Amino acid sequence: xxxxxxxxxxxQTELIILIDDDFTPVKNAQEILTYICFMHPVDRQxxxxxxxxxxxxxxxxxxxxxxxxxxxxxGDDDIAYIQAGLLAELLNQKNEDVLLDQANRLIxxxxxSIHKDDIDDLVMMYGLRPTAGTENYNGFFEGLEAFNPKKSxxxxxxLEGAEFTSFEQEIKNVNQARNSKxxxxxxxxxxxxxxxxxxxxxxxxxxxxxxxxFFSVLYTSQDAEQIETSDLQSYFHIQLRKDxxxxxxxxxxxxxxxxxxTFFNQIYKFRVEALSSANELVIASGTPNMVYLAGMAHAxxxxxxxxxxxxxxxxxxxxxxxxxxTDDPDGFDMNFMISLTSLINxxxxxxxxxxxxxxxxxxxxxxxxxYEIFDLQVNSFCSPPASGDVFEIDGQLYMLAGxxxxxxxxxxxxxxxxNEKLAELVKCSFKQxxxxxxxxxxxxxxxxxxxxxxxxxxGILEIQLGEKDFFDFRLLDLCCLNEDxxxxxxxDSFPDQKVLHLLPVKWTNYxxxxxxxxxxxxxxxxxxxxxxxxxxxxxxxxxxxIQFEENEGKISFPIRRVARLKGQFREYVMxxxxxxxxxxxxxxxxxxxxxxxxxxxxxxxxxxxxxxxxGNHHAWVQxxxxxxxxxxxxxxDLIIMKKDLLDSVGHVFKPLLEKIEKTEIVITPKxxxxxxxxxxxxxxxRDNVSLKIFxxxxxxxxxxxxxxxxSFILHDLFGKDFIKSHPTVKKAILVNADMxxxxxxxxxxxxxxxxxxxxESEIHLPEENIKLGFDKNNGKLYxxxxxxxxxxxx
Numbered sequence: 001x002x003x004x005x006x007x008x009x010x011x012q013t014e015l016i017i018l019i020d021d022d023f024t025p026v027k028n029a030q031e032i033l034t035y036i037c038f039m040h041p042v043d044r045q046x047x048x049x050x051x052x053x054x055x056x057x058x059x060x061x062x063x064x065x066x067x068x069x070x071x072x073x074x075g076d077d078d079i080a081y082i083q084a085g086l087l088a089e090l091l092n093q094k095n096e097d098v099l100l101d102q103a104n105r106l107i108x109x110x111x112x113s114i115h116k117d118d119i120d121d122l123v124m125m126y127g128l129r130p131t132a133g134t135e136n137y138n139g140f141f142e143g144l145e146a147f148n149p150k151k152s153x154x155x156x157x158x159l160e161g162a163e164f165t166s167f168e169q170e171i172k173n174v175n176q177a178r179n180s181k182x183x184x185x186x187x188x189x190x191x192x193x194x195x196x197x198x199x200x201x202x203x204x205x206x207x208x209x210x211x212x213x214f215f216s217v218l219y220t221s222q223d224a225e226q227i228e229t230s231d232l233q234s235y236f237h238i239q240l241r242k243d244x245x246x247x248x249x250x251x252x253x254x255x256x257x258x259x260x261x262t263f264f265n266q267i268y269k270f271r272v273e274a275l276s277s278a279n280e281l282v283i284a285s286g287t288p289n290m291v292y293l294a295g296m297a298h299a300x301x302x303x304x305x306x307x308x309x310x311x312x313x314x315x316x317x318x319x320x321x322x323x324x325x326t327d328d329p330d331g332f333d334m335n336f337m338i339s340l341t342s343l344i345n346x347x348x349x350x351x352x353x354x355x356x357x358x359x360x361x362x363x364x365x366x367x368x369x370x371y372e373i374f375d376l377q378v379n380s381f382c383s384p385p386a387s388g389d390v391f392e393i394d395g396q397l398y399m400l401a402g403x404x405x406x407x408x409x410x411x412x413x414x415x416x417x418x419n420e421k422l423a424e425l426v427k428c429s430f431k432q433x434x435x436x437x438x439x440x441x442x443x444x445x446x447x448x449x450x451x452x453x454x455x456x457x458x459g460i461l462e463i464q465l466g467e468k469d470f471f472d473f474r475l476l477d478l479c480c481l482n483e484d485x486x487x488x489x490x491x492d493s494f495p496d497q498k499v500l501h502l503l504p505v506k507w508t509n510y511x512x513x514x515x516x517x518x519x520x521x522x523x524x525x526x527x528x529x530x531x532x533x534x535x536x537x538x539x540x541x542x543x544x545x546i547q548f549e550e551n552e553g554k555i556s557f558p559i560r561r562v563a564r565l566k567g568q569f570r571e572y573v574m575x576x577x578x579x580x581x582x583x584x585x586x587x588x589x590x591x592x593x594x595x596x597x598x599x600x601x602x603x604x605x606x607x608x609x610x611x612x613x614x615g616n617h618h619a620w621v622q623x624x625x626x627x628x629x630x631x632x633x634x635x636x637d638l639i640i641m642k643k644d645l646l647d648s649v650g651h652v653f654k655p656l657l658e659k660i661e662k663t664e665i666v667i668t669p670k671x672x673x674x675x676x677x678x679x680x681x682x683x684x685x686r687d688n689v690s691l692k693i694f695x696x697x698x699x700x701x702x703x704x705x706x707x708x709x710x711s712f713i714l715h716d717l718f719g720k721d722f723i724k725s726h727p728t729v730k731k732a733i734l735v736n737a738d739m740x741x742x743x744x745x746x747x748x749x750x751x752x753x754x755x756x757x758x759x760e761s762e763i764h765l766p767e768e769n770i771k772l773g774f775d776k777n778n779g780k781l782y783x784x785x786x787x788x789x790x791x792x793x794x
Contacts, residue, residue, distance in 0.1 A: 003252035004143040007184075008151065011215070011259060014180030015171065016144065019156045019200065020219070021192040022133030025124035029110040031085030032119065033103060035128045036062060037069045038082050040150045042177045046170070047126040054115045054122065061106050068099045077738045083751075084741075093738075127153035132747070136219070139248035140186070142752075152178060158191045159200055168207060171214075182215060184255055189220035189239060198237055215262070217254040219247075267320075274319030281315055305381070305502065366458060369451040373438060376453060378564040379485035382502040384409065385476045387574055388565035390428065390461065393471065394546060394558045397454075398425035399463055399565070400476065401577055409510045416509040423476050426577065427467035432459040439572060447576050449569065454562070463573060465580040474514055474521075475546075479561040481511065488556035489515065522548075522555065594620040597633065597689055599640075604649050604693035606779040607708045608759055613648040619689060622666075634684050638667040645693070652778060653695050667691070677707040698780040701772055702726075712758060713750040714743040717781070728767035735771075736761040 001009070008016070026032060036044060044066075052059055069087075072094055081090035088107070091100040113119060124130055129141055144151050152174050159167050174180055185204075187197035201216045218239040238254040240247060293311060294304045370376065378389070386407060389400040400407075401424045409418050430452065440448040445466045452461035478487040480503075481495050489495070495511050503511075525548075548557045565573055599617040603610040622637040623630050630636065642663050646654055659676040667673045673680035677696035682689055697706040704719040706712070718729055734741040734753055743763075744750050763772040764787050773784035 001146075002139075002143060003249050004140065005146060007252045007256055007259075008143075008147070011182050011184070012180075013151070013182055013184050014178040015152045015154065015174045015183040016140070017154045017156070017171075017183055017185045018137060018140070019158065019186070019191070019197065020133060020137075020188040021157045021195075022188070023124065023130040023155055023157050024132035025120040026085075026128050026131050027120055028085065029107045030087055030103075032110060032123045032128065033062075033065075033106055034082060034085040034087035034090075035123060037066055037087060039126065040152060042174070043126055043150075043152050046173055046177070047122065050122055051119070054118050055113050058106070058109060058113070061102065061109070065099065065102045065106060068096070068102070072096065072099075080739055080741055121157075124155050127155060130155065136221075136242035136247060138749075140251075143248070152180070158193065158195050160193060160195065164200075164203065168204070182259070185214050185216035186219050186251060186255075187216060189218045190222065201237060215255045215258040217251050217258070219251065270320050270323045271316070274316045274323065277319045278312055278315035306383075366451070369438075370453055370458075373449060373451050373566060373569045374453070375564040375566050376562075379479070379483055379561055382480050382483065382499050383564070384480050384504065384507065385423070385473070385561075386564065388570035389476075389561055390563045390565070391425070391476065391479065392560050392562050393425075397428040397430060397461070397562075398469065398471075399428050399461075399573070400424070401426050401468070401574065409504075409506055416506050417513060418473055418477070418510070421473055422470040423473040425469050425471055427464045427469065429462045429464070430454040430457075430459055431462055432457050434458075435460055439569065441572075441576055444580065447573050449565070449573065452563070463577075465577050474518060475557055475559055476561070477514055478518075478557070479559060485561040486556065487559035488554065489518065491519065491553045491555070518555075593623045594639065595623060597621055597638070598687065600685060600688040600690045602645075602648070602691045602693065604645070604653065605695065606697060606776075607694050608755060609776070610692060610694075611650075613645075615648055617644055617648070619691075633687065633689075635669055637669070638682055638689060640665050640667070640691070649693075656695050677705045679708050695779065698778075699772075700780050700782045701770070702729075709755070711752045711754055713752055715750070717743075717758075717763070729765055731766055733764045733766065734758075734761050735764050 007013075026035075036047070039047065048059060048062065051062075069091075074082075078090060078093075081087070081093070087103050088100060091097075091103055110116065110119060134141065144153060154170060154174075156163075156167065171183060175183070185201065187200055189197045191197060191200075197218050197220075201218070204214065216237075218237060219242050220239055221242045238257065240250050240254060244250060290308075293307055374390075385400055387400055387402055387404060391398050391400065402420070406420045409416060431448075435448060435450050438450050440450075440460075445464065447463045447465065449461045449463065452459060454461075475487045478489055479485050481499055482488060483499070494515060500508055500511065546557060546559070548555055564570075597619050599619050602613040602617055604613055605611045617640070619638055619640045621633050622639055624636070642657060642660055642665055645665070646657055649657065656676065656678060660678065665673055665680065667680050667682050672682060679694040681692045681694075683692075694708040696708065698704070699706060699717055699719075702718045702722040704717070704722060706717060709716060714730065714732060715723065718726075723729055730744045732743045734743060734757060736757070741751060741753060741757075743753075759774045759776060761774070762784065763781065764770075765772070766787065769786045769788060771784050771787045772781045774780070775782055
């Protein structure tokens with residue numbers, strides 16, 4: 001499935017619209033009638049409703065013919081007649097004489113109709129592929145052929161005047177009849193009569209008829225204008241060149257981008273509505289509930305401000321979830337959005353126009369990345385110290401560790417105190433660099449957390465799990481009593497009443513006790529200093545073990561809280577810390593970089609005739625330096641020896657294997673193995689692996705190897721170089737008892753055919769008077785002699 005098909009399936013799209021003034025409608029009445037008979041029923045009914053206004057006399061006969069055709073049992077061989085527009089030949093082949101007569105009379109009536117040109121345009125509008133102007137759309141038409149039931153296709157040369165109103169109504173009709181919610185629209189940038197593709201898209205989005213949910217892209221044969229996708233509307237006007245070798249992929253990516261923009265905009269709408277609903281619910285909860293929440297905040301040692309914020313976040317989050325889980329008649333429900341986000345990956349989306357994001361955007365994204373992991377405003381809310389808090393102490397960074405229950409301030413009746421006098425601090429360092437991962441814990445003794453801000457610099461906070469210090473907890477408490485996070489207090493005016501309002505109620509009493517303890521300890525510190533005693537020589541809680549400044553009754557320490565690790569990041573770092581503290585040594589390194597695996601089976605041969613290879617076969621997985629990757633065998637390269645295969649395959653295949661130069665065959669997880677057109681795939685069943693080896697076919701006539709494929713075209717059989725030097729092979733015909741199928745039609749249109757058709761048919765080269773037969777035993781096309789012998793017609 002290519003990107004275009006993947007996009008259609010993911011978006012659940014039923015309607016695809018192409019607008020290009022180069023389209024030239026089919027004129028052949030039999031092709032037109034064939035298409036009408038095998039259209040999707042919804043499209044056919046909509047088309048016949050319009051046909052009534054052109055030539056009402058045709059309707060009854062068409063309906064009668066359709067009723068008869070739908071009763072015919074069709075086989076795989078009949079599809080070629082339908083694709084070639086040969087309804088009469090199909091009916092003749094099926095011996096449906098009555099229907100054949102009806103069809104011939106209708107073909108004649110359509111041909112002679114005075115409205116013939118209008119009928120041609122109408123049927124093209126409903127999806128009959130034009131005879132010209134589609135060279136840059138081949139990939140789109142071929143991709144759509146894979147869907148069953150068929151998708152609705154609309155083709156327009158332009159939209160002028162009343163045509164636009166009719167166009168809008170057609171979209172609404174299909175959306176309603178086929179429950180299609182998101183049409184895809186591909187518009188030629190410059191249309192005839194000075195029509196602007198941009199304007200068509202904008203008119204449709206601005207239409208009062210409610211057709212604003214579609215995804216679009218502009219297609220141009222001129223230089224594509226670089227569109228900066230800076231707002232919602234710009235995503236619907238991305239321009240791409242028609243002659244780009246990767247046009248199909250890029251158009252698919254551009255359509256996906258407009259879908260993503262719609263997705264993000266819808267999430268925004270959900271959140272705005274959720275915030276409004278949550279606000280109404282909070283207000284409606286009444287005073288008693290607010291008093292209850294405040295009381296519980298005091299009981300749990302949290303601030304009322306934090307509790308109310310968490311409650312509001314919880315309510316708004318639930319409202320968003322409720323909106324996503326509710327069936328949306330416009331299509332934006334949970335299932336659709338989840339499937340859409342599956343396309344947001346580098347394999348599907350590339351930088352189509354190579355656009356460069358502006359500096360302001362990068363700054364905001366960097367700030368958002370920091371906000372997700374670190375709370376840089378923790379001091380503004382004067383939150384009590386908690387595990388994950390980052391402090392700078394006398395120029396050294398530390399992270400506060402410990403169990404939450406050991407870090408809180410406890411009360412015993414009226415007395416409030418901190419049981420834990422010493423804080424356990426893990427040493428950290430700042431590095432001004434960026435890493436790909438938000439958190440890198442690849443080394444057992446360290447955790448590096450990205451998007452840390454130190455001063456004005458951005459980088460990583462490297463936490464050294466094995467290096468820790470202990471420090472007076474009361475000095476860390478001081479940090480949360482100042483809005484700048486610094487450890488200081490004034491003996492005359494401390495604490496600030498504004499700060500107390502932000503703290504849990506218990507801290508009102510604790511702050512007074514804290515001030516008293518610090519003042520007493522300062523007296524001891526002064527005595528130690530005056531007597532010339534070395535602080536580190538004293539045991540017990542007598543010294544701060546850090547210098548402080550005293551100025552006019554204000555005491556300050558070189559300590560500042562700079563940030564707090566948030567949520568899951570804090571939990572993860574703390575988990576790693578406790579794991580490191582309780583670690584035990586164990587040698588888990590393997591002795592060899594390859595592991596032997598059991599080969600359950602190997603099937604080899606031509607694509608149509610795979611045979612089981614006898615014997616016991618060995619293969620190895622190639623280990624890497626990534627333990628996580630090594631634990632999943634399916635993500636590793638698989639190695640098998642060429643000699644093992646040479647000893648097992650039949651004599652026909654040995655020369656082909658010999659062409660592989662290396663002695664080891666490496667089968668990768670993503671691409672398998674493909675060399676010299678030998679394809680090897682692998683399938684895992686738990687710890688066992690099965691291999692399939694597909695050998696190429698040979699066109700002996702053109703000396704060209706034919707790689708394995710589900711279907712083929714002319715170039716796959718003969719090769720581009722041979723066709724270039726022998727252009728008459730373009731007239732080759734695939735012939736068997738049931739059909740004659742040209743490999744290339746008019747205008748260079750190539751026809752596809754299956755592997756089964758190839759091996760069960762002959763290929764006739766009329767210009768050379770040669771027919772090529774297929775030798776199943778040796779997997780090759782060979783010269784089977786002349787098509788016509790001298791004087792004899794075969």
